[in-house]
Amino acid sequence: MTLARTVSAETLDHLAPDDPAARRSRRDLVRVHRAMGTRAIVAGGWQALVGPARAAAPLRILELGAGDGTLLLGLARALAPRWPQVQLCLLDRQDIVAPATLAGFAALGWQVRVQAIDVLAWAARPEATVPGTRWDLITTSLFLHHFDGAAFELLLGAAAARCDRFFACEPRRSGLALAGSHLVGALGANAVTREDAVRSVHAGFRGTELDAHWPRAGGHWHTREGAAGLFSHCFSAWRSGTPR
């Protein structure tokens, strides 16, 4: 089945952060990630981009659309013994990272900063909005699919100009993922999550669609793109000569 890509506004993005339905939907996301195997997929993607020697040295990582930060806290718990010196910036337009999540990162020795800003404001003026101009790794999960057109190009252009490595884990636009998205109610997900899951698959990616939009100016990039797990679609990019 070939589904045309359609991007539509997701309900969660328009609810106030402390709306009970939004809180519940963010908790649902934890279960959705578990069903999708996101943490293991992202950990594998990061480790393919950042080899053991490089991981032992200081690393600056920026997550775009980080949400409540819990996905990366789980990842940090798995990686911290081999990735000991991480400075992490969690960017999201909603300020929703709980103190307990920040404490979890701190306990691992990861330095974390939360940046509550619209990603397109960052993309338009990266150095004016978020301190630090270069990132060893920019990462996203369930985020790029919110964008298309000029905003999508602006976002990818800013990321490519600011990092040496880029990783995205997005919904896969496939019949299987669409069927799965209609079943998230079985995980106990609320109406917001159920609707957004289906929208996310329609806005997701397949084939080499991310590669086709990745800007090549300013350095030669290597890329890898494809299916991951049953429901995800991943894209990795690294600059030629970047130590892995």
Ligand SMILES: C[S@@+](CC[C@H](N)C(=O)[O-])C[C@H]1O[C@@H](n2cnc3c(N)ncnc32)[C@H](O)[C@@H]1O
């Ligand atoms: C589906 S959630 C994913 C959160 C997290 N990456 C994860 O995988 O658990 C998408 C996130 O993108 C954020 N978001 C959507 N549009 C944004 C924008 N224009 N700028 C910054 N954040 C945005 C939302 O606030 C939300 O937290």
